[in-house]
Amino acid sequence: MDFQNIIDKYKYPEDFIPFLKKVYGSLIQFLGKDNESLVYQVFLNTTFVFNQNVYSVLSDHDMLDVNDIVGEKELKRASGVYEAKPIIQFDGSKFYVKDVQRLIVIANFSLDKPYTIATFIHELGHAIKAYHKEFSIEGDILIRRSGLIEERYQLNYVNGKVMQTLISKRNTGIEEGLNTLFEEKVMQQYFDPNYESKAYNGVLFMANILCDRFSLFDSFLNAEIYKDSQALIDFLGEANYDELIYLFERVYKLDLKRYDCLGNLDELKKVSEERNHIAHDEFLLLYNKIKMDRNRGL
Ligand SMILES: [Zn+2]
Numbered sequence: 001m002d003f004q005n006i007i008d009k010y011k012y013p014e015d016f017i018p019f020l021k022k023v024y025g026s027l028i029q030f031l032g033k034d035n036e037s038l039v040y041q042v043f044l045n046t047t048f049v050f051n052q053n054v055y056s057v058l059s060d061h062d063m064l065d066v067n068d069i070v071g072e073k074e075l076k077r078a079s080g081v082y083e084a085k086p087i088i089q090f091d092g093s094k095f096y097v098k099d100v101q102r103l104i105v106i107a108n109f110s111l112d113k114p115y116t117i118a119t120f121i122h123e124l125g126h127a128i129k130a131y132h133k134e135f136s137i138e139g140d141i142l143i144r145r146s147g148l149i150e151e152r153y154q155l156n157y158v159n160g161k162v163m164q165t166l167i168s169k170r171n172t173g174i175e176e177g178l179n180t181l182f183e184e185k186v187m188q189q190y191f192d193p194n195y196e197s198k199a200y201n202g203v204l205f206m207a208n209i210l211c212d213r214f215s216l217f218d219s220f221l222n223a224e225i226y227k228d229s230q231a232l233i234d235f236l237g238e239a240n241y242d243e244l245i246y247l248f249e250r251v252y253k254l255d256l257k258r259y260d261c262l263g264n265l266d267e268l269k270k271v272s273e274e275r276n277h278i279a280h281d282e283f284l285l286l287y288n289k290i291k292m293d294r295n296r297g298l
Contacts, residue, residue, distance in 0.1 A: 121187060
């Protein structure tokens with residue numbers, strides 16, 4: 001695990017290396033020595049692209065069709081993205097993943113602007129939480145995992161080509177909340193003690209309370225990285241966990257909807273009120289229920 005291998009492979013510019021080394025070291029310290037090899041693998045196997053338009057870079061790498069996490073409109077204005085594309089082959093009887101291409105694009109990057117560093121940390125968070133068991137195949141179904149997010153694709157072999165069609169996707173809301181919290185914590189600890197994320201405020205608020213009051217940050221991180229939520233489900237209770245995922249999903253959609261009505265103050269107020277009602281009132285009810293269930297030892 002020699003950091004020099006990463007520099008040699010991608011030939012990053014000389015003046016950029018100290019920063020990259022700091023990010024690398026910070027992430028290993030934050031995630032613990034046990035995850036050092038994971039961070040190394042992510043850096044070694046992910047191409048970082050700075051100061052280019054997210055949509056055009058993905059288009060150039062033929063990676064647009066695989067991205068259903070965000071739509072085309074979001075991608076065109078996105079400040080950053082992590083994307084992975086599996087190379088899937090069919091051997092006549094079964095599908096298998098031959099290779100995976102990974103990419104992080106940061107649209108407007110500057111070492112003087114903490115929020116652009118935060119975007120890089122955020123996307124690295126997605127990459128790190130995706131890497132282990134990112135793609136797996138069950139029969140003719142491709143499963144893609146990124147933290148708690150799980151996408152399923154139908155695979156078809158047509159005219160010598162493997163085609164994939166999205167059939168389902170879940171847990172995006174809770175994952176964005178948790179990953180934005182990850183971004184905030186890493187930024188505050190290593191780059192800017194006053195840093196506050198401006199994105200996904202609803203799901204971030206919920207993730208923060210959940211992790212803080214129940215001391216669940218490490219358990220969530222473990223579940224995200226190693227794709228095993230059982231310990232969390234046992235802690236929270238299965239019905240409560242499902243309800244939590246559902247609340248996060250609704251708040252996440254409203255977090256995104258707020259971007260669409262930034263020019264319309266009345267609409268923005270309406271959407272914000274709706275979001276705050278779920279993220280504060282409905283979430284508080286669930287929070288109290290989890291606390292009561294735990295006190296009763298259910
Ligand atoms: Zn994200």
